[in-house]
Amino acid sequence: MTFPLWLADTIAKSAQRAPASAGLPSAVAFLEIPARTEVVTIPTRHGEIRGTVYLPRTPDSGSGVYVNFHGGGFVTRHPEQDDALCRYVAANADVTVLNVDYVPAPQSRFPGPVEQAYDAVVWAAAATRPWNGAKLVVGGQSAGGALAAGAARLALERGGPAISLQVLMYPPLDLSVPARTKKKPDTESFLVRMGPIFDTAYCPDVGRRKDRLISPAGPSDRASLAGIAPALVVTAQRDILRDEGARYARRLADAGALVEHLDLPNVGHGFNLFGADRELVTTVYDRIVVHTSDATAPDRDGRH
Template sequence: MYVNVHGGGFVVGHREQDDPWCRYLAAHADVVVVNIDYVLAPTRLCVGGQSAGGNLSAAAARLALELGTPSISLQVLHYAPLDLVTRTADKPSPQGKSAVLRPWMGEVFDTAYIPDPAQRRDRLASPAWGTNGDGLHGIAPALIVSAEYDRLRAEAARYADKLSAAGASVTYHEVPAVDHGYNIMSDDVEVTRGMYDLMCDHVVDATQGDTTTG
């Protein structure tokens, strides 16, 4: 099973926008995809999302570690905002001013989600900020996918490094020459399909691996 959480900066977006990805994953990874419409309690549970959905998925994996339940086999964080403390304007992109995420957009999204800037330091809101990502031994294996031109690329790489340092199983992949939301807002079908296949492979491994574990 794969539980999908859609993006949209915490304030916009809807589950239907992820329908192509969810259908692709269901067809190619041979898993049941729950697109935040109902909840099941399977033996092998994966959670993931893109953009804001990736942030919430990282928080779900962190809570599962702290609470000891549920057992999560994989977390998929697809160009997720993982540091809400640092202003979007202070997150560089090779695209400069033409980057998809404008500074004002990040300010609107982050303020709508967590109005009090001090609370954005919370470990669940900003897992890649400061020491929030330290010592996460035992957290669910992670596939972290970033985009080369995305302002959020550095925090994704930083969180991957934090998980790796904690001994977690983590795969980090940077999609070259694309920006935030590339799979929704661009016409590069081959790049999108390639990344969907990569994510499908990880979900297959997490859900159909050795049944004597997990």
């Protein structure tokens, strides 16, 4: 049964008008890490979008850049929910973090947000930026992870920009099948209920949901991923999106592009935003830092 587009759009717009959540629990907000930020404007083929730049501890034009895309089912617009991750990565990986405020659905439907994400990556990679765009990481949580994967795919297909690492946290990577079919015992129900709303608002054309930029873990995408950016994939065992994340991790491994797959037991979708303990969140963030640091490290001759 197809979810009515008018209803999906109405719910999506209502969610956009809702205020941001009260904030993360203090234990995982990492407010003890100082954040120096500035706002930038990023041109894309779909108009200008905003980005928040998090400066590293030791700002240096040779430091790399981590381009982050927030989650929200492709429909909400609260990039500030990723503040904790952004400040943690900027401080501990010593890179600039660019948190991108892309335009969500229904104002921008598929492939609009993916194209915005790719355009933001191209902008961030330019030699004129005050960071080293040749040392570039893309990442995101939930829908943002899907956009990061799409941006990496477009970079592969279009010959650039070079991406050193993609960080995909519990991403939706197969919209070609209904959310209700992804439910298993001991998995959460939230995305079973909300999935049809998100999917319909983002991509009303059911046939288009097989596209490689929206369902790279689906059965229709069989193209080679050879040469795609190396990836860290994070999945959560109580998340209905876990299996598609694991499938994509295997695809990346087959292409020689999987750096690590973290499959976390006993937690669900958005675990770091919705109450997981600090030890677990720190463990995951530290793996992101390690791989980001490796991907953006200076060359052996000392050049960034």
